[in-house]
Amino acid sequence: MIQSAYVHGYSEREAxxxxxxxxxxxxxxxxxxxxxxxxxxxxxxxxxxxxxxxxTTQNPDCRFHSIDISQSSLxxxxxxxxxxxxxxxxxxxxxxxxxxxxxxxxxxxxxxxLCFVLEHLPEPTKALNELKRVLKHxxxxxxxxxDHGSVYFYPPxxxxxxxxxxxxxxxxxxxxxxxxxxxxxxxxxxxxFSEVRVSPRMVYVDASKPELVDGFTRKTxxxxxxxxQKDAVxxxxxxxxxxxxxxxxxxxTCEPDGVFCYTFFKATGVKCR
Ligand SMILES: C[S@@+](CC[C@H](N)C(=O)[O-])C[C@H]1O[C@@H](n2cnc3c(N)ncnc32)[C@H](O)[C@@H]1O
Numbered sequence: 001m002i003q004s005a006y007v008h009g010y011s012e013r014e015a016x017x018x019x020x021x022x023x024x025x026x027x028x029x030x031x032x033x034x035x036x037x038x039x040x041x042x043x044x045x046x047x048x049x050x051x052x053x054x055x056t057t058q059n060p061d062c063r064f065h066s067i068d069i070s071q072s073s074l075x076x077x078x079x080x081x082x083x084x085x086x087x088x089x090x091x092x093x094x095x096x097x098x099x100x101x102x103x104x105x106x107x108x109x110x111x112x113x114l115c116f117v118l119e120h121l122p123e124p125t126k127a128l129n130e131l132k133r134v135l136k137h138x139x140x141x142x143x144x145x146x147d148h149g150s151v152y153f154y155p156p157x158x159x160x161x162x163x164x165x166x167x168x169x170x171x172x173x174x175x176x177x178x179x180x181x182x183x184x185x186x187x188x189x190x191x192x193f194s195e196v197r198v199s200p201r202m203v204y205v206d207a208s209k210p211e212l213v214d215g216f217t218r219k220t221x222x223x224x225x226x227x228x229q230k231d232a233v234x235x236x237x238x239x240x241x242x243x244x245x246x247x248x249x250x251x252x253t254c255e256p257d258g259v260f261c262y263t264f265f266k267a268t269g270v271k272c273r
Contacts, residue, residue, distance in 0.1 A: 010070060014227065018050040018116075024215030028201050029115075029144055029264060030054050037061035039110040044099050044131060045069075045117030049077025053085040055113060056092055065109070067097040099127045104134045111135075115144040118187070122175030128191035135271045141193060143267045147181030150263035151221070157249025159242050163225050166232035166243070173235070181265035193269025205253075205260040217260040222250040 033055050035041055039062045046052050046066035056064055068074050074094045081092060097103055099117070112131050118124040131141060148168050153160070171178040180187075181200075188196045205212040226247055233240050253260045 010073060013223075015048040015050075015073075015076060018048060023050075024212065024220060025203065025264070026054055028203060029266065030058060033058055033113070033142065035059050035062050035111050039063075040065070040108070041111045041113055042067065042104075042109040042131070042134065044112060044114040044127075046077055046094070047073045047116075049073075049080045051113075051115045052077055052092060053081055056081075057085060060091070062091070064092045065095060065104075066092050067095050067099070067102075069096065069098050071096050100130055102130055102134050106133055107136045108134045109136065110139050112139070112141040114142075116146065118143060118184075119145050119171070119178060119180045120174075120176040124177075124180070124183075124187055125191055128187060128193075132191060132193065132271055137271055139271050141188070141269050141271070143184055143188070144264060145181045145184060145267075146262070146264050147179045149179040150181065150261070152261050153250070153253040154259040155249075155252060155257070157246065157252065159246035160249030160253075161246075162238055163232070163243050163246025163250070166235075166237040167225055167228045169237055170228055170231055170235065181263065184265050184267035188267055188269040191269075192271075192273060194272040196267060196269040198265055198267045201264040201266055203260075203262045203264070207256045207258070213254050213258075213260075216262070217254050217258075218251070221260070221262060222247065222254075225250060 041062050041064050043052060043064050043066040046068050052066050074096060078094050112135050121127050148164055151164055168178040185196055185198045203216055205217050229243050232238050232243060252258060
């Protein structure tokens with residue numbers, strides 16, 4: 001089942017990492033996450049709600065159905081929204097559901113939003129087709145994904161590249177694709193969406209942006225790679241020493257002369273048929 005294969009797991013640490021990621025990247029990823037007032041929006045794979053607070057705050061006149069396959073993540077998301085975003089909580093209905101088999105009638109939603117979800121699904125096209133089914137004609141889908149093949153940094157470190165590669169391989173073995181960002185255009189087009197547009201969002205980090213050094217390089221990207229150490233070593237993809245050297249290489253990019261680059265991809269499409 002997808003839930004047990006989910007490469008990042010459901011720990012408190014992972015929830016904190018997703019929250020750091022969402023907060024740090026709000027401007028870069030979400031400055032244009034806007035839906036027409038009055039819209040009913042499906043947020044698919046909301047997890048612990050790291051994006052939910054942002055998109056509901058930015059769209060106070062829309063209503064959201066935020067779904068996830070994990071009930072415990074939904075409980076955390078609901079708690080978080082009550083605590084952190086208080087006033088928006090009535091805007092959102094949380095519901096446990098599987099993206100591949102949605103409990104909604106055809107053409108229920110005006111718009112669909114999903115972030116960092118397709119990368120975990122063995123059959124992303126199947127999920128996109130199901131999401132398209134519940135989307136109204138003329139409605140839009142908005143998808144945000146990363147691409148771990150887009151990582152480069154200074155100073156160079158081959159062990160760091162090797163450690164990142166273990167994460168890509170583990171995700172591949174559990175049926176996902178950590179480099180899915182570059183596939184968003186073909187995936188949406190194959191699923192029959194029209195007017196597909198993809199906007200690459202590069203996160204460029206150096207010492208002049210200390211909030212990104214901490215919030216993105218350290219607490220988002222390096223924390224994510226650190227999180228797979230046990231599994232990568234257990235799968236004999238890398239030795240413990242090499243992995244740790246790789247993590248040190250990633251932290252080294254946070255020093256005053258370090259640079260780190262990563263590109264997210266944000267795609268939109270419209271249901272015309
Ligand atoms: C990396 S998390 C992203 C969560 C959230 N969108 C964010 O950006 O913080 C991926 C989420 O997709 C959910 N997920 C995976 N497969 C799913 C499926 N088949 N149906 C619904 N949710 C699913 C997982 O439970 C997890 O919460």
